[in-house]
Amino acid sequence: MAEDWTEKYRPKKLSEVIGNPSAVKELEEWALSWKAGIPDKRAVVLIGSPGIGKTSSAIALANDMDWDLVEMNASDQRTAAVVKDIAQRASYFNSIGMDEEYKGGNRKKLIVMDEADNLFGNADRGALPAINDLIKTTKQPVILIVNDFYALSKKSATVKSDTIQITYRRPVxxxxxxxxxxxxxxxxxxxxxxxxxxxxxxxxxxxxxxxxxxxxxxxxxxxxxxxxxxxxxxxIVKKDMYSVLGKVFRENDPFGAKKTLSDVDIEPRDAMLWIDENLPYEYKEPGDLVRGYEKLSRSDVFLGRVSRRQYFGLWSYASDMMTAGVAVSRHGGKAGYGQFRFPTYMVKMSRTKSMRGIKSSLCLKIACAMHTSTKGVALDILGPLKELARNDEKIRIMLVREMGLEPEELGFLIDAKIDSKIVKETLEKASQMRTNKETETPREEVPIKETYPRDTGIPEQPEKNENNTPITTAKKPGKNLFDF
The missing domain is CATH 1.10.8.60 (Helicase, Ruva Protein; domain 3)
Structure with a gap:
C-alpha cells in the first residue's frame, strides 16, 4: 500500500515548514537555549488551527536538534498516571528510550503532547495537574500543541505563566x-x-x-x-457564515444570500445571532438600520412560533426574512468594510462551556449527598456553601472526602485555580484522612450482657403462689385510638 502523501512529504527540517517563518525562528531559539542548560521556560505551547504545521514543526525540531521524540496525542489515554509514567519518566531519564532501547550519552528527549486542550472525562482524569507538574519540573524540552489556548489557560495558570506561547498562522x-x-x-x-x-x-x-x-x-x-x-x-469548498454576511451586507444579493445560507450547516437562530451582531456596524444610515432590525424581528417571531408549535416549516420564512429581507433594507449609504464580527453571545457561551459543565457536575454531587434536586442546589445551597468552603478548611476537606470532589469542582467551589496551593493542600489532607480511616484498626467488640434468658428448648415454667397454683396475669387490652 502506498504511503500517505501527508506523511511522505511531512517537513523533515524546520526550514521546510512553510508560511510561519517568525514562529519557526522563535521555536528554534527556544530549542537552542537548552544547550546552555535548563532554560527558565521549559515548555512551549504551539497555538493555531489544524493542518498549518504545528505538529510537523515539533517533529522537524527533534530532527534538527537530534533529539528523541516522545509523542502523546488525543487517541492515547492521558490520565494522571499515564502522563506521569510516560512523559515524566522520559523527562527525568535520558539513557533509556521509550522503546526500551539504550541511547547512551546526554541525548535529550522532546516530549510532544498533541491536542493538549482536548482533555475529556474519565479517559483523561487528572491529566491537567500532571501536565502542570511536568511543565515546572521537567528536565527535558516539552511542547504542547493546542487549537484553543484560551480554553486551556482558563483551566490552568501554569500553562499561561510558565510556558512560551508561539502562534501559527494559516499560510497564504x-x-x-x-x-x-x-x-x-x-x-x-x-x-x-x-x-x-x-x-x-x-x-x-x-x-x-x-x-x-x-x-x-x-x-x-x-x-x-x-x-x-x-x-x-x-x-471541498464549504460555505460559512462569513459568505452569508458578504452576500447580505456587501453584495446586496438577496437571492444569493438565501441560497448561501441553505448551504451552511447552521440553525436559523444561530444565523440570526451573526446577522444581529454585524447589522449595526454595516448599516450606518438610521433608516436602513430600522428597516433591517424590523426584518430581523419578524424572523425572530417566526422562530418563536417554531418553538411553540414545533412546526419547522416556518424556518424557511425566518431564513428569508433574515437574509433577503435584511439585504433589501439598505436603500442608501455605502457598504461596510473590514472584518465581520463573531457573535458575542456565542463567544461568552463557548468560554463558559467547561465552567458550566463543572457547575452541573458539582450540583449533582451535592444534590445526591443532601437528597434534594440539582435545581434547588443551584438556587439555594451552592452560594452559601461556596462561602463556607472558602472560609473554613474543615468544611472543604469534609466536602472533598464525603462527596469525592475533583480538583476542577473544588476549584470552582472556592473560586481558585486547580493548581493553586489551597486546592492542592485540601486534596492532600482529604486523601490522607481517607487513608487513615481505611487503615484504622477496628475496635474490640464488647460482649453485651444478656438480659433475656436463652432459648434452651425447655418450656418456661409459670410462677406459682403459696398454694402451689400457677399465677395467671390477664393481659391489658391495647389502647384504642377511639377510647376516650
Whole structure:
C-alpha cells in the first residue's frame, strides 16, 4: 500500500515548514537555549488551527536538534498516571528510550503532547495537574500543541505563566501552491499553476488538506489542469457564515444570500445571532438600520412560533426574512468594510462551556449527598456553601472526602485555580484522612450482657403462689385510638 502523501512529504527540517517563518525562528531559539542548560521556560505551547504545521514543526525540531521524540496525542489515554509514567519518566531519564532501547550519552528527549486542550472525562482524569507538574519540573524540552489556548489557560495558570506561547498562522495560498508544485514533481505529475492555485485556495490555509486533495486528484493521472479541479467546488469548498454576511451586507444579493445560507450547516437562530451582531456596524444610515432590525424581528417571531408549535416549516420564512429581507433594507449609504464580527453571545457561551459543565457536575454531587434536586442546589445551597468552603478548611476537606470532589469542582467551589496551593493542600489532607480511616484498626467488640434468658428448648415454667397454683396475669387490652 502506498504511503500517505501527508506523511511522505511531512517537513523533515524546520526550514521546510512553510508560511510561519517568525514562529519557526522563535521555536528554534527556544530549542537552542537548552544547550546552555535548563532554560527558565521549559515548555512551549504551539497555538493555531489544524493542518498549518504545528505538529510537523515539533517533529522537524527533534530532527534538527537530534533529539528523541516522545509523542502523546488525543487517541492515547492521558490520565494522571499515564502522563506521569510516560512523559515524566522520559523527562527525568535520558539513557533509556521509550522503546526500551539504550541511547547512551546526554541525548535529550522532546516530549510532544498533541491536542493538549482536548482533555475529556474519565479517559483523561487528572491529566491537567500532571501536565502542570511536568511543565515546572521537567528536565527535558516539552511542547504542547493546542487549537484553543484560551480554553486551556482558563483551566490552568501554569500553562499561561510558565510556558512560551508561539502562534501559527494559516499560510497564504501562494506558499501552499509552491509546496504542492514540488510534491507533484516528485510524484511525476505535471500540474499547471492554475490547478495548484485552485487546490491551495480551496484548502483555506490547511496544508494537510491541500496535500490530500492533490493526492486524490492525481490518482491515476499524469497531468493535472484546472478542469481537473472542478470537482473541488462541490466536495471541498464549504460555505460559512462569513459568505452569508458578504452576500447580505456587501453584495446586496438577496437571492444569493438565501441560497448561501441553505448551504451552511447552521440553525436559523444561530444565523440570526451573526446577522444581529454585524447589522449595526454595516448599516450606518438610521433608516436602513430600522428597516433591517424590523426584518430581523419578524424572523425572530417566526422562530418563536417554531418553538411553540414545533412546526419547522416556518424556518424557511425566518431564513428569508433574515437574509433577503435584511439585504433589501439598505436603500442608501455605502457598504461596510473590514472584518465581520463573531457573535458575542456565542463567544461568552463557548468560554463558559467547561465552567458550566463543572457547575452541573458539582450540583449533582451535592444534590445526591443532601437528597434534594440539582435545581434547588443551584438556587439555594451552592452560594452559601461556596462561602463556607472558602472560609473554613474543615468544611472543604469534609466536602472533598464525603462527596469525592475533583480538583476542577473544588476549584470552582472556592473560586481558585486547580493548581493553586489551597486546592492542592485540601486534596492532600482529604486523601490522607481517607487513608487513615481505611487503615484504622477496628475496635474490640464488647460482649453485651444478656438480659433475656436463652432459648434452651425447655418450656418456661409459670410462677406459682403459696398454694402451689400457677399465677395467671390477664393481659391489658391495647389502647384504642377511639377510647376516650
Amino acid at each position: 495560498a501562494r506558499s501552499i501552491a509552491g509546496a504542492l508544485k514540488k510534491i507533484a514533481a516528485s510524484e511525476g505529475v505535471s500540474a499547471d499553476d492554475a490547478a495548484l492555485m485552485k487546490i491551495a485556495e480551496n484548502s483555506n490555509g490547511d496544508m494537510r488538506a491541500a496535500v490530500r486533495d492533490l493526492e486524490a486528484l492525481s490518482h491515476g493521472r499524469k497531468e493535472l489542469n484546472k478542469e481537473s479541479t472542478e470537482i473541488l467546488q462541490e466536495r
